[in-house]
Every structure is written in structure tokens, then in C-alpha cells.
Amino acid sequence: MENEPNNEKRKKGIKPWIYGTSLLVVAALSIGGTVAVTNADENTNEEQAQNQVNSSEASVAVDSEDFEKIQTVYDTLMSDYYQGVESETLIEGAITGMTESVGDPYTQYLNVEESSSLNESISASFEGIGAEVMKQGDNVMIVSPIAGSPAEKAGLQPNDIIVKVDEQELSGMSLNEAVSYIRGEKGSEVVLTIKRGETTFEVTLVRDTIPVETVLYQLDKENPTIGSITITSFSSPTYEDLVMAIEDLREQGATSFVFDVRQNPGGLLNAGLSISNLFLENGDIILQTQEKDQEPVSIVADDKTMGSFKVTEPSVLLVDEGSASASEILAGAVSESGNVKLIGTKTFGKGTVQNVATFDDSSELKLTIAKWLTPSGEWIHEKGITPDIEVSLPEYANLLLIDSSKTYQLGDVSAEVENLEKVLDALGYSVEDTDGYFDESTQEAVKEFQTDTKLTVDGKVTGETSTQLVESLRKLIDENDTQYEAAIKELQSSKSND
Numbered sequence: 272m273e274n275e276p277n278n279e280k281r282k283k284g285i286k287p288w289i290y291g292t293s294l295l296v297v298a299a300l301s302i303g304g305t306v307a308v309t310n311a312d313e314n315t316n317e318e319q320a321q322n323q324v325n326s327s328e329a330s331v332a333v334d335s336e337d338f339e340k341i342q343t344v345y346d347t348l349m350s351d352y353y354q355g356v357e358s359e360t361l362i363e364g365a366i367t368g369m370t371e372s373v374g375d376p377y378t379q380y381l382n383v384e385e386s387s388s389l390n391e392s393i394s395a396s397f398e399g400i401g402a403e404v405m406k407q408g409d410n411v412m413i414v415s416p417i418a419g420s421p422a423e424k425a426g427l428q429p430n431d432i433i434v435k436v437d438e439q440e441l442s443g444m445s446l447n448e449a450v451s452y453i454r455g456e457k458g459s460e461v462v463l464t465i466k467r468g469e470t471t472f473e474v475t476l477v478r479d480t481i482p483v484e485t486v487l488y489q490l491d492k493e494n495p496t497i498g499s500i501t502i503t504s505f506s507s508p509t510y511e512d513l514v515m516a517i518e519d520l521r522e523q524g525a526t527s528f529v530f531d532v533r534q535n536p537g538g539l540l541n542a543g544l545s546i547s548n549l550f551l552e553n554g555d556i557i558l559q560t561q562e563k564d565q566e567p568v569s570i571v572a573d574d575k576t577m578g579s580f581k582v583t584e585p586s587v588l589l590v591d592e593g594s595a596s597a598s599e600i601l602a603g604a605v606s607e608s609g610n611v612k613l614i615g616t617k618t619f620g621k622g623t624v625q626n627v628a629t630f631d632d633s634s635e636l637k638l639t640i641a642k643w644l645t646p647s648g649e650w651i652h653e654k655g656i657t658p659d660i661e662v663s664l665p666e667y668a669n670l671l672l673i674d675s676s677k678t679y680q681l682g683d684v685s686a687e688v689e690n691l692e693k694v695l696d697a698l699g700y701s702v703e704d705t706d707g708y709f710d711e712s713t714q715e716a717v718k719e720f721q722t723d724t725k726l727t728v729d730g731k732v733t734g735e736t737s738t739q740l741v742e743s744l745r746k747l748i749d750e751n752d753t754q755y756e757a758a759i760k761e762l763q764s765s766k767s768n769d
Contacts, residue, residue, distance in 0.1 A: 377405075379447065407432075411433045421478065428467065429534070433453070435462075458479075462474070488501070498516075500513065505543050533754070535597075544557055546601055551572035586611050624643050626638050682709060695740070698720065
């Protein structure tokens with residue numbers, strides 16, 4: 272049965288209910304035209320879809336005095352608060368407060384506007400900066416930029432903290448409220464203040480339409496028998512697109528594969544299960560789920576429900592700190608139950624399962640209902656998965672952006688200048704000391720770069736010079752992908768040993 276996320280949500284009134292099992296794996300909210308999320312609720316099989324409990328049986332007794340207190344606060348605010356207040360505002364605030372009080376960033380109440388945007392974004396493109404975000408304490412943190420998005424092009428990275436949007440501080444806001452400031456129409460400009468480690472800087476982005484293409488592939492240029500496939504997220508068409516990519520690469524001569532889920536924040540559970548099934552035999556464990564007060568239950572590979580297409584060629588999977596949720600389900604499954612080595616750095620660490628219930632007014636409650644465990648029973652939440660072969664990218668891959676709206680010139684002293692000097696050094700334009708002091712050596716390096724790139728030679732870094740430095744650094748990183756190189760080496764080594 273084809274999964275249609277929007278149709279599978281169980282509509283409920285505002286009353287007690289209980290959810291069925293294992294419906295949703297959520298990475299985080301995407302920042303789109305309004306609110307977007309790359310996940311949706313999914314039943315793992317028909318038996319689970321029928322696993323519903325009558326709402327009256329699911330009710331939890333609450334002391335009447337507690338409800339009386341809530342009613343008293345509501346009545347008092349409505350009658351005595353010195354300014355007018357809407358009844359709907361108080362009710363939605365109370366619901367939001369309850370969901371936030373559990374301290375789980377993946378349990379959220381979405382109002383009608385946010386819920387509508389969520390539904391639209393599951394299978395369609397959306398407008399925004401293109402970054403998956405989550406609440407981390409009082410902060411809004413980037414889980415992963417989306418491939419090809421303004422966020423990725425600007426160099427935003429996993430674990431970056433969004434401190435401010437334009438002049439609006441985000442600290443202490445709910446995630447939904449913070450997203451409302453970041454979202455916007457295509458072509459609109461937004462200035463984000465980013466904290467990365469101990470450094471804070473600004474970056475200006477122009478919002479755009481974020482494509483939903485989730486599978487990118489090609490033959491390796493130097494090794495045409497190796498197919499390279501990047502999965503950017505797990506959405507409705509990803510499984511079918513991935514199968515088509517594998518078949519096409521096979522026809523072109525691929526006899527082994529590099530699969531890449533770096534910077535992939537996750538997505539639909541059923542897509543993660545079906546894609547994991549590609550690498551496993553019937554009966555192999557994909558993952559385990561564990562609900563409240565229950566023993567873990569295994570979900571196993573099954574050709575009848577998840578597809579009979581298989582990847583039999585030697586394969587490796589690239590992961591990093593931006594690989595989250597469904598990406599980690601795939602990594603755990605193919606590593607522990609399959610024969611696929613993981614290469615890269617430790618993954619994000621998102622090991623919970625969510626369900627979505629829709630109220631009669633189309634607002635929604637997104638609720639964490641279970642843990643998910645790897646086939647061996649490991650809970651990777653907030654720990655991540657350590658790859659079989661640990662390989663980091665070059666240090667310059669972590670350098671900060673250069674703010675093109677600012678001017679850096681002779682005599683300046685700052686951490687931003689130090690970052691600029693390190694960028695120049697990485698590109699082969701050496702300075703005497705990368706100490707944060709824009710001296711004559713730094714100025715000469717800038718002039719040399721400007722000459723080579725046919726820019727105005729003035730020794731200052733601003734505007735087009737800043738942009739070109741960032742583009743040159745991005746190209747350097749792409750040409751020196753040490754993790755991908757390690758994957759190619761591993762496949763070649765495996766082939767030579769056969």
C-alpha cells in the first residue's frame with residue numbers, strides 16, 4: 272500500500288487519545304516559506320495501523336483541582352488582565368506550555384498555520400533558507416543545511432546556533448516562534464547572527480525555493496566502475512528515485528557504490544525502512560522500537576512490504592555529524608545487519624520516534640512515543656553512531672564565512688580577520704601569521720588573490736572579494752573530500768581482496 276502522509280494522519284477532536292505504534296521519525300523542523308518538516312507519520316505495517324485504543328481507555332485521571340486551577344487562571348486572565356486577550360491565545364499558549372514542559376525538542380504543538388505548512392512541505396518544494404533546525408536548551412540549532420539551499424551555499428553547518436534573525440533575539444523562544452522569524456518568501460533577504468563554537472558572526476541570505484530532489488548520482492570520474500549516490504533526505508519519492516539511480520548506474524557500468532547521507536537530517540520512516548531493506552536479507556533486523564513500559568519490538572527486512580530490489584554490489588556509506596534520524600536508522604541497519612562499512616565522522620544522535628495527531632481545527636500535536644534502537648539494541652540518542660572508518664574533512668572545511676557586507680583592511684584586528692587569514696592560507700596565499708592582525712603580509716595575499724581572480728586590486732576584503740574567497744574555499748573543499756576518497760579506497764581494497 273502506497274504511503275500518503277497527509278492522508279494517514281488520524282484526525283481527532285480536542286480530547287484524550289492514544290496513538291498507534293511507530294509512526295514517525297522526525298529530524299527537526301525545516302525552515303521554509305512558513306514551517307516545513309521533512310517527515311510524516313507512517314505505519315510500519317497494516318497490523319500496526321489497526322493498533323488503536325479507544326480514547327476513553329487511554330484517558331489518564333487528573334485531579335479535578337488541577338483542572339480547576341487551569342480554569343481559574345483562564346477566567347482571571349480573561350476578566351481581569353489589564354489589556355484584552357483572545358481566548359484562543361490563552362488556550363494555544365496552555366497547550367504549547369504543556370508540550371514544552373516535557374523538555375523534548377521533538378514534542379511540539381503546531382497551530383493551524385504551522386500545521387498547514389508542515390503538510391505542504393512533506394512532498395512539495397518550499398520557500399526559505401533551507402536548513403533543518405531543532406531546539407537545544409534555550410537555543411535554536413542547525414541540524415543540517417539542505418543540499419543546494421541558501422543555507423548550504425552560505426556555509427552554515429550542523430551545530431551552528433542561530434542567535435538572532437535580523438535584530439530579533441531567538442534565545443528563549445519556542446522553536447515554532449523562532450521559525451516564524453526565519454521563514455519568508457523567495458527573494459527576501461534575512462541576516463542571521465550565527466554562533467559557531469566561541470565565534471559569533473553574521474551572514475546574509477536570500478531566501479529561495481528549496482528543491483525536493485533527494486537523490487543525486489554519477490559515476491566516479493576517475494573510477495568509472497564506482498557509482499556515487501547522495502541521498503539528501505528521506506521523502507516520499509526517495510526510494511523509487513534511489514532504485515532508478517542504482518539501475519542507471521549499473522547500466523553505465525557501476526559494479527560498486529558509495530552511498531552518501533552526510534548532512535542528511537532524516538525524513539520519512541517508511542523511506543528509511545525501505546532503503547535499509549535494499550541492503551538486507553529477509554528477516555534481518557532493521558531497527559527496534561521501544562514504547563513506554565514495553566519491551567523492544569524488532570522491525571525486520573521484508574521483501575513483500577518493503578520491495579524486492581536489492582543492492583548486492585560492494586558498498587560503503589558516508590556519514591557525518593549532520594546525518595540524523597532516518598539517516599542513522601539506515602547507518603545502523605546496514606552496519607549491524609548488513610555488510611556495509613560506515614565512513615566519516617560520528618552521526619548526530621537522534622534516536623526517538625514521533626507520531627502526529629490532527630485536531631478538528633487542523634492544528635497538530637507532534638509527540639515522541641518511543642525510542643528506536645539499532646539492530647543490536649543500542650540507543651544512539653545524543654550519542655550518535657561511530658563509523659567503522661573515522662575520517663575527518665580538512666581543517667579548512669570548518670572555517671567560518673566571510674561577511675561580504677563588512678570591509679576588512681590594513682590595520683584591522685579581530686577574530687574575523689584571523690579566519691580570513693586562514694582562508695587565504697588554505698587557498699595557497701600564505702600570510703606571515705594567522706594571528707588576527709591585518710598587516711602588510713595579509714594585504715599582499717589579498718592583492719595576489721584579487722589579481723588571480725581578476726577582481727579590483729585594492730588589498731581590501733569586502734563585497735565581491737569576500738564572495739569569491741568563499742566560493743574558492745568551497746571548491747577547494749569539494750576537490751579535497753577526504754571522506755569520499757577514503758570510501759573509494761575502501762571499495763578498491765575490497766575489490767583487490769576478492
